[in-house]
Amino acid sequence: xxxxxxxxxxxxxxxxxxxxRFLGCCPFLGVSKQLETAxxxxxxxxxxxxxxxxITYLFNSLLLVPLNMEYLQILAFIVVIAALVQxxxxxxxxxxxxxxxxxxxxxxxxxxxxxxxxxxxxxxxNNYNLVQSVVNGFAGGAGFMLSIVLFAGVRERLAxxxxxxxxxxxPGALITAxxxxxxxxxxAGMG
Amino acid sequence: xxxxxxxxxxxxxxxxxxxxxxxxNRVFAAPVSERVLAVREALPGAxxxxxxxxxxxxxxxxxxxxAASISGCPVGGTSVAQNIAEIxxxxxxxxxxxxxxxxxxxxxxxxxxxxxxxxxxGVHDCVAAAAVSDGVKSCHFACLGLGTCATVCAFxxxxxxxxxxxxxxxxxKCTGCGxxxxxxxxxxxxxxxxxxxxxxxxxxxxxxxxxxDNCKAGCFSCGKCVEACRFGAIEMVxxxxxxxxxxxxxxxxxxxxxxxxxxWADFANRLEAVIDPSKCIGCSLCKRACQFDSIVGERxxxxxxxxxxxxxxxxxxxxxxxAISVRTRQHLRDEYSQMDAPAVY
Numbered sequence: 001x002x003x004x005x006x007x008x009x010x011x012x013x014x015x016x017x018x019x020x021r022f023l024g025c026c027p028f029l030g031v032s033k034q035l036e037t038a039x040x041x042x043x044x045x046x047x048x049x050x051x052x053x054x055i056t057y058l059f060n061s062l063l064l065v066p067l068n069m070e071y072l073q074i075l076a077f078i079v080v081i082a083a084l085v086q087x088x089x090x091x092x093x094x095x096x097x098x099x100x101x102x103x104x105x106x107x108x109x110x111x112x113x114x115x116x117x118x119x120x121x122x123x124x125x126n127n128y129n130l131v132q133s134v135v136n137g138f139a140g141g142a143g144f145m146l147s148i149v150l151f152a153g154v155r156e157r158l159a160x161x162x163x164x165x166x167x168x169x170x171p172g173a174l175i176t177a178x179x180x181x182x183x184x185x186x187x188a189g190m191g
Numbered sequence: 192x193x194x195x196x197x198x199x200x201x202x203x204x205x206x207x208x209x210x211x212x213x214x215x216n217r218v219f220a221a222p223v224s225e226r227v228l229a230v231r232e233a234l235p236g237a238x239x240x241x242x243x244x245x246x247x248x249x250x251x252x253x254x255x256x257x258a259a260s261i262s263g264c265p266v267g268g269t270s271v272a273q274n275i276a277e278i279x280x281x282x283x284x285x286x287x288x289x290x291x292x293x294x295x296x297x298x299x300x301x302x303x304x305x306x307x308x309x310x311x312x313g314v315h316d317c318v319a320a321a322a323v324s325d326g327v328k329s330c331h332f333a334c335l336g337l338g339t340c341a342t343v344c345a346f347x348x349x350x351x352x353x354x355x356x357x358x359x360x361x362x363x364k365c366t367g368c369g370x371x372x373x374x375x376x377x378x379x380x381x382x383x384x385x386x387x388x389x390x391x392x393x394x395x396x397x398x399x400x401x402x403x404d405n406c407k408a409g410c411f412s413c414g415k416c417v418e419a420c421r422f423g424a425i426e427m428v429x430x431x432x433x434x435x436x437x438x439x440x441x442x443x444x445x446x447x448x449x450x451x452x453x454x455w456a457d458f459a460n461r462l463e464a465v466i467d468p469s470k471c472i473g474c475s476l477c478k479r480a481c482q483f484d485s486i487v488g489e490r491x492x493x494x495x496x497x498x499x500x501x502x503x504x505x506x507x508x509x510x511x512x513x514a515i516s517v518r519t520r521q522h523l524r525d526e527y528s529q530m531d532a533p534a535v536y
Binding site: 067069071072075076079080083086087090091093094095156159160162 | 472
């Protein structure tokens with residue numbers, strides 16, 4: 001139980017995927033202009049990361065390790081995650097059009113995102129078991145959601161602020177991201 | 192050997208997932224409306240995203256939902272727009288109407304503005320009249336107004352103003368065949384889009400006194416339109432302003448600035464911005480974006496568009512709360528309108 005808690009704190013705060021590992025920066029900058037879309041993106045990422053952690057753990061321990069093909073991890077994981085997300089998307093479209101529309105474009109967008117692949121590889125290198133892997137995936141997604149939602153909030157305020165023209169838009173956003181990363185550094189040593 | 196195993200296993204993996212995806216696609220096939228499929232079929236299918244949607248499928252769905260214009264596909268152009276219009280049961284004319292080109296007389300120099308040089312009693316034909324010392328009007332470039340263009344027009348779209356010796360095009364009747372354009376000896380006719388916010392109505396590329404002596408409606412290259420344009424859409428070439436339509440925001444300030452009305456503007460369809468007070472949060476972004484100081488209001492208070500608004504709509508996309516919309520003007524524009532006269536309601 002204690003280990004699980006440590007993994008959660010680690011994933012959300014200490015080794016936050018964006019702020020500490022710098023994985024998944026593309027959607028972090030791309031879809032953080034509005035709070036609503038940032039929340040959707042965060043939910044989608046959490047969903048995919050949790051699912052991917054589970055499937056790739058099973059895939060790795062049941063197929064790759066017995067066959068001595070661990071060196072194919074990266075390639076195989078990408079294929080597995082991409083196919084998985086596609087199937088989930090189809091299923092959602094049929095079963096729950098509402099959820100499909102909410103996650104919408106974000107699901108296919110993040111199939112090959114480095115944060116998703118990163119969490120699966122980390123699960124393997126840390127020798128996590130199934131439960132730990134799933135928790136790590138969920139915590140990583142939650143951490144992603146935390147930072148993208150915070151960032152989107154700041155950016156919404158920045159859009160209204162009286163900024164010099166050379167700071168307007170992306171320059172200001174990047175500096176904000178850097179400052180946020182520094183702030184997250186404060187959690188280092190906790191986990 | 193190892194690499195063969197690796198290749199084969201990844202290949203097999205791909206095959207398995209491919210089959211799985213295909214199977215699930217059947218199982219989870221969601222019903223898509225017939226019309227979306229038909230519209231999708233009519234599109235080029237390049238998924239270029241030029242329409243602003245994430246692909247042809249998304250665009251097709253948006254068209255059927257009414258969220259996208261039927262002429263929204265920049266790749267397909269008019270032909271695709273027409274096909275979609277048929278599927279959607281919308282009249283094709285509305286698509287075509289904006290882009291349709293019609294003949295336009297680029298001269299306002301009737302005899303009330305442009306002095307005649309002599310009395311002409313020859314053949315009643317512009318080509319013949321132009322041979323006699325460059326025509327009867329004192330400006331080299333002026334419309335001779337004898338109506339040779341009207342005689343070649345098969346649609347009766349050209350009217351002749353006998354009194355001031357000038358021709359005029361009935362823009363509804365004109366089909367844009369271009370016969371009049373090629374016969375005019377003075378090249379005063381030009382094919383231009385039917386709906387344009389502003390249009391230059393002089394093509395005399397002389398300047399200063401030469402123009403003002405000949406014609407009171409001629410452009411004498413004062414450059415006031417260039418100064419008036421806040422969007423850099425007008426530049427002086429060969430003593431005439433050239434309006435770059437892709438930069439024009441339809442503020443129509445060039446037409447207001449022109450001392451001789453050589454620039455015509457579609458004032459009847461001029462726009463004005465309106466701020467929805469329930470959505471305005473007082474961020475002042477619109478105020479900063481406004482080139483004409485026509486938005487008033489303190490920070491964190493409701494902003495108001497005054498009657499000085501030119502309808503350039505630059506504030507609309509700046510508003511983070513989508514509180515600004517544009518509509519056709521209901522009052523004349525007032526350059527000096529200020530806060531105490533909130534005429535826009």
